[in-house]
Amino acid sequence: MVTHALERELKRGSAELLILALLEDRQRHGYEIGRLIADRSEGAINFHVASLYPTLYRLEDRGLIEGRWVEKSGQRRRRYYRVTRKGREVLARQRSIWDKFFIALDRVARIRHA
């Protein structure tokens, strides 16, 4: 139960971090975000598409990202997300926490993160 909860928290935290990181340089829509997470982690992160949208909505509620409908010529209008200033601050803080976490893991178990 404890491990289950920790796993969920880790997964959730990492999912949020991933999304913020993906939106760092440019705005993307939901499908693209899902594809990129799947591609870049090569399945290592078991990220259900079921939780992608609730995560986006949660991030949006917390003001870390911002979604808006964009209409491009010849395309359907799509909801694009971009990271807010507050989101960037959270991303920077999370990164440093994760970095410390991995350094600690490295020291104890000599496991390197990819």
Added chain:
Amino acid sequence: MHWHARIRVAFGPMTPDADIIEELAQHAGATYAARRADGASEAEAIARVDEQIAEWTTDPSVFHRRPRRPAAVVPPGPASRAIGLVQDVKYAARLLRRQPAYAAVVIVTMALGIAATTVLGSVAYGVLLKPLPWADAPRLVRLYETRQGATGRFQPMMTNASYLAWRQPAPTTLDAIGAWSGRNATVTGLGEPRQLKVAGVTPGLFEMLGTAPAIGRTFATGEEDPGQPSAVIISRGFWQEQFGGRADILGQRVRLDGTSCTIVGVMPSSFAFPDRETRAWQPLYIRPVTQSGKPGTYISMFQAVGRLREGVTPAQAAAEGTARGRSGPTLGPVGVAVFGSNGPVEVSALPMLEALTGKVRDAILIMLGAVILLLVTATANVASLQLARATTRRREYAIRAALGAARGRLFRQSLIENAVLGLLGGLVALVLATWMHRVLPSVLPANFPRLDDLSFDLRMQALAVLLSVGAGLAFGLLPALNATRRNVVPALVEDSLAPVGGSLRSPLARARALIMAGQVAIACVLLVGGLLLLRSFTGLMNAPLGYQPANLLTARIILPDSDFTPEQRLPILEQTAARLRGTAGVAAVAYATLLPFTPGTVLSSFPLRKRDGSTLQIQTGTRAISAGYFAALGQRLADGREFTSEDSATAQPVIIVNREFSRKYLDGRALDWTIPGQTERAPRRIIGVVEDTVRQNVIDTPAPEIFFPATQQPLWDSDENVIVRTTTDPRALVSLVRSIVREAAPGASIESIQTMEDLVTGSLAQPRLYAVLLGTFAVFAVAIAAVGLFGVLSYSVAQRAREIGVRAALGAAPHDLVALVVGQCVRIAGAGILTGLIASAWLSRSVATLLYGITPHDVTTFTIVAAVLLSVAALAAFVPARRAASVDPVRVLRG
């Protein structure tokens, strides 16, 4: 593939909002497309999507998004009242910035109305209400004397006979009585000789007025008696200008009319009695009518003032004065000369303030009333504009109400918006009013009373602010009530077009129409008043004077008694006239002791043997004139001949009378009749009759006048007038006339050189001012009404676009549509004009005292006003009517 429906079905009753469905549907579509691109069959791809949808729907509760933006306006809690107020003001400022033209119109309209009201309010206060600057001013009364059956040719004054009878024994109704008499004195010995206004005052007058000198003393009792050394008190201004404010001023000497006087005091600059122009005061001796050891009677006339004892009314004082006056000596022929009658004495007592301002009181109150009407119509105009805006803003208010803004909040918001506008208007008005105050003294006629007492003080500024906020609230009230009464749902649902046939159906439209009719009515009242005054003024301008004022230059020359004997004056005038006659541009030159429109009256009385053999003691004006005077003035000779150089001192004594003299005393057959010679001389023969002229005022009724040749009559009076008839602009000769007079009479002082036309116009300064003021107010009121009418009609056309469209679709011709709009305009304007005319008929009686030669119910004026207003209304309806005629039915009905 329609993924939306598929997703909705999958979510069932927990379907998230459309926004999310849309996003998920796109994701599903993208997944499907990707699978198909990877080579999957359609069934496989759909299965993959279904799988995804199933994953999403396992926990539908996480698919929701909170509304991201808060409501536009957060309803304030009870604690944040002040913050709300600041917000409201900011909001109002933002709104006004967004509509600068609207804000400017409102502010300028209000500012003009408020500024004009404030300025006239301060004139009314300063002139009519502000206490006079003297001790016990409310108890001071001006005393006038006349005779039963008087002709009123002499301005009301008091004679020494009645004054002395009242002063001794001490009056029971007055605790002080004083007299003064103003004159122009020539000051010599201080540079070039100059004229100075000097007042002779009885000792004790300063004490009665409660004023003390800044330096020195006032006059002691008995100081006025003959034989006492001449003392003079000077004004502070005179002390500064002529003596550089030197400290040892007391005991210095100044020559007034050749008499050396010792300066005994300097009055403070605040002392302006009887007027601001008076620069020096001398003791006034009231000589008795008869004195033992001196033959004959002596009459003097002067101004008198008394101070009522506590509890005594002016009427009681007048009664005592009348009784005392009747106990005094009779004046004999002089009484007839002055009053035109030897009837019993009548004395009147008028409160000082009333005596000073009585002549302008009506005019000021009328102008104040007019300007208040103007402010009302300006305010109404703004209210009307606001209502129109309120209609277009009802959606805004409805949305805000729907979002939870409290009623009170919206009401306050609306009021604050208008108060901000009003305050801004007030601020501009304050600036405008300050400026108007600065130019006011130069606009008002010089003889306007109490100009010194006009000040734009704190009270007036407070009035401006009060007016502005009051006006702001007044024109904010209707829209504000409207804002709160709004029912949210219809406002949000309905479009902005009125239903068919709903021209004035909405209460707002009706309110605007009512306001408009009121504005037209006010414009009508002001226009009637303005036009009456204007027509009266043009009547005055064109009133027959009895002579030709154009191309006539007049020079008023003073040859003071101290330097000139009566015998010396004639050659000086002759010499001046001869020099001028030889000048280019001069057609004729003459001189006279009196001219029309110059101050002064000389009245005479003598027994005249009438044609029926009876003898009558008559009153007549007299003056001495040169040969060629009538020709130069352009006064027509009705009979006989004019004086020529033949009528010399040694020739047969002759005289010319005017038509009124001939009519009144000699049955219209004056020629060749004789009047008694004044002293030892032979009787004078009447050799000519001239047409009547006006004297001081264009509305003077004719009065008997006689004209002596200056050669046959010593020139006793120091005031002489030279007239020059020119062939070109008379102003070009001013400096030449001045230098010629200077050469001919180095000791003379030239009081003024003016064209006759300026003299005439100057005498009409007050009626002109009133006509211009009321006319200006009327023009503003008409402009405001026209703009308002235009606004109401344009708005109505926009509102009725659907109705007009239906009518057009059903075959109404453009002229029918024009008639529709014009008809509405005529109904509004017609109601206003009718109300205005009725109100004018009632109100115009109040301007009756300002009218000459026209009745306050002048039909022509009323007709012109109605026609003008109807034309203005038609003009205001023109553009909206054309717009109505060009409504495209298809576009309107589809929209």
